[in-house]
Amino acid sequence: MYMFLADGLVCLVCSQLKVTDYHVRCSVVSRYAHTTIQSSVWNQLAVTKEAAFEVDLPSAAFISNFTITSNDKVYIAQVKERSAARKIYDAAKKQGKTAGLREIEKFRVAVSVPSGTRMSFSLSYEELLPRRLGRYELTLGLRPGGLVTNLTLDVSIAERTGLSFIKVLPLKTSRLLSNTVTGESEAPASTQVQQNPCCARVHYSPSLQQQSSASSKGLNADYIIQYDVELSDLIGDIQVFDGYFVHYFAPRGLPVVPKDVIFVIDVSGSMIGTKIKQTKQAMSTILGDLREEDHFNIITFSDKVHTWKKGRTVRATRSNIRDAKDFVKRIIAEGWTNINAALLSAAQLVNPPSSSGGTRRVPLIIFLTDGEATIGVTSGDFILSNAKSALGATSLFGLAFGDDADFPLLRRLALDNRGVARMVYEDADAALQLKGFYDEVASPLLSDIQLTYMDDQAFDVTRSLFPNYFQGSELVVTGKVKPGVRDLKVSLTASGSKQKVKVENEVLVSNGEGNRTVLSMGCPGGMDGIPSFVRRLWAYFTIKELLLAKLNTTDPNIQKLLGEKATNLSLKYNFVTPVTSLVVVKPDADEIPTSASTTTVRPTTTTATTTTTVAHTPATNIASPIPVKNPRMIKAKPDPLNLCFTVDGRANDVLRLLEDPERGIMVDGHLMWAPSKQDVEDRSRTYFDQITISTRGGTGVLGAIMITLSLDAVVVEGEGRDTLHTDQEGSVTRQGVMVSMESRDDFHQSCWIELTKHIRFLVLFHHYKQPSYLQMAHLGFYITDGQGLSPSTKGLLGQFQHADMRVTLMKDPRDTLRQPSKERVLSRGVLRWGVIHMPVTLQDKTLKDTVRKGHLGSCWVVPKAQVERLLGHPYQSYVVDHL
Secondary structure, X not given: OOEEEEOOOOEEEOOXXXXXXXXXXXXXXXXXXXXXXXXXXXXXXXXXXEEEEEEEOOOOOEEEEEEEEEOOEEEEOEEEEHHHHHHHHHHHHHOOOOEEEEOOOEEEEEEEEOOOOEEEEEEEEEEEOOEEOOEEEEEEEEOOOOOOOXXXXXXXXXXXXXXXXXXXXXXXXXXXOOOOOOOOOOOOOOEEEEEOOOEEEEEEOOOHHHHHHHOOOOOOEEEEEEEEEOOOOOXXXXXXXXXXXXXXXOOOOOOOOOEEEEEEEEOOHHHOOHHHHHHHHHHHHHHHHOOOOOEEEEEEXXXXXXXXXXXXXXXXXXXXXXXXXXHHHOOOOOOOOOHHHHHHHHHHHOOOOOOOOOOOOEEEEEEEEOOOOOOOOOOHHHHHHHHHHHHOOOEEEEEEEOOOOOHHHHHHHHHHOOOOEEEEOOOOOHHHHHHHHHHHHOOEEEEEEEEEEOOOOEEOOOOOEEEEEEOOOOEEEEEEEOOOOOXXXXXXXXXXXXXXXXXEEEEEOOXXXXXXXXXXXXXXXXXXXXXXXXXXXXXXXXXXHHHHHHHOOOOXXXXXXXXXXXXHHHHHOOOEOOOEEEEEEOOOOOOOOOOOOOEEXXXXXXXXXXXXXXXXXXXXXXXXXXXXXXXXXXXXXXOOOOEEEOOEEOOOOEEEEEEEOOOOEEEEEEEEEEOOOOOOOOOOEEEEEEXXXXXXXXXXXXXXXXXXXXXXXXXXXXXXXXEEEOOOOEEEEEOOEEEEEEEEEOOEEEEEEEEEOOEEEEEEEEOOOOOOOOOOOEEEEEEEEOOOOOOOOEOOOHHHOOOOEEEEEOOOHHHOOOOOOOOOEEEEEEEEEOOEEEEEEEEEEEEOOOOOOOEEEEEEEOOHHHHHHHHOOOHHHHEEOOO
């Protein structure tokens, strides 16, 4: 199989290969969207063919997962620091292995598909939907590359404060903006929308006929959903979850503050033709939209600077608007580009905010250029310094028109001067792009907004001081809440049209209970794929701010520090960002040695803890009956031998550890991230931080019950609710299920769960007196008695409960003395389980499978390359949507 990754669009280019499935799933919880695109292809031909899976990502999105499945084997890409990813990629290619590398914004993977092979791709990305012009807009690409029998799109939206409207637009088959879509436009045929006050679900499944009506080559379009939320509280919506908070600030109903706006337009020779024509068209529309209480002026520049009204801004009266439009019509493009002189001229025109108690005006500069500085002061650093000194409290908004514009300079100018920069693409819709950007900043409602989280209750807070709040937009702040805080005190100060605004409020910190109610708002699965979304949103925002700060400093030491912080966070949360890359390498298969002589392996005790250790697939560590507290090993403890193996787990995944459909029992474990060991940063580690055990009243179980175990408490629900704190001893019996909490001291705690006769579990709470950076408190799960489980029991651990395994010892001179080698290999053998035969080695391992301290024990270790064969299923098949 040959694989590579480069740039492209969302589509599957198959050249006669059959696209069998194409699914787009998206969950939006409080504006934070998690999208997964899955595409499957089948090579029904007699020769090998190439398939290409391509994704054009939203500009603000971070990729968080990518997998390729071939012949029931799943290859999971890893997020690496950019230089490390390149080394892995180059090394793999030199060795002739399949390898893929992807950086940001564009994604493409091409795979050679052998005859008769089915292959599927799955890409996930996350983004915060920005609010613009009074709405959020979710755009999902539908470009399967052909007609697909099984094509679906499913979107769930959950907003705690309520939805004010939701609308599905017609399919957008062009990348160009359009002003022809009316408010009464119809959603695509076969669209189904279900809505209640706080949630909505959208399902789209076009038939082959509906797909072919768009194009004989299948869909090539964007599916667009627009919506807005109810928000009545002036201070906004503040959500606290799992020690993190997010604050959405978007007050409605405030009076618009008049503005002093200076339009600075590049009219150098490079603007000749379509660009200057489109700029004139946009300016004519924009001038007509000015309010009479606004003041404005126009500056054009090339190698010389021309000001429409010398020395001042003028009121937007009908007469002045008419004169300004005439001035714009007469603009001629010629000459060089003097950016510095244009900025200094604009600074002289801006009127400062009035201090006389009358109506203030917000000073804005909208600066458009299509090139680089070519005359006058041309050094970017000097231009930045001069502009910052001259502009003061003025907000500068930069528009880079076309690919030749110096967008990095415009972006730094905007960052330095209370604004933002935006690209305007050279296309037929450029005038609409210009007008759309102006509309976003046309109506300032507040300026100098300060959101404060008082009494030092919050830390690691993202940007909370904003120069302006514009009508139809939203300001977002995220941070961490200090442990023990019950009421988060929030303060707002800002300047309105005629007076200062000051508001204070308190938000109850309830361990996220308010956010969990999202799940019961009528959108089941509303948080699919986004566990602890506030935590991930904090990381998303923090990474973006670190990268902006890095961009905006010239000190190499500070740049390095900011880059390292952004890299560490990106790796921790598995985000592909400008400082990380995505790499996938297809591993080589291990050989199975021959063997002689036999030992029987029978499972008795099963345990699980996890740690991620692999380079291409995240894991958990398991063993045939499985006892393990080493977060990287799940161990099966048979009689008289143990079987151990490692399964690489991904942070925030929920694993189905056990499922007995006959008894109605399920056990799930949630994985949390742990730091990598020194010198092996490419090997991720995970631990269990939450385990749920549920019964639904099946045969042999007395009733329906849910037990949730975390590091702090054990919650038992079923005809009532009881909580056992992990630092105290106690027990509770509900519907025949006994749960007992034992605590020897602060560092040795355990919980016994007896569901019924011969079904007994043990959960250990692992703490450390003086933990190193590698040691994190976590949970270990153990099946101490599984005789009562039915033969149909499955799951990552459950499938081994009734397994009949044997180990045949190898006759090898290295093992005759039974002396440990450097790898502490005591013996070698072949594991036999039905038709499965695979090599194993007997090694010493530190086991933590009982309430006593970790102890040295031996177990038969399955090679990493053979684990998937042992399990019989890919890792992803054990991942469930939520606990």
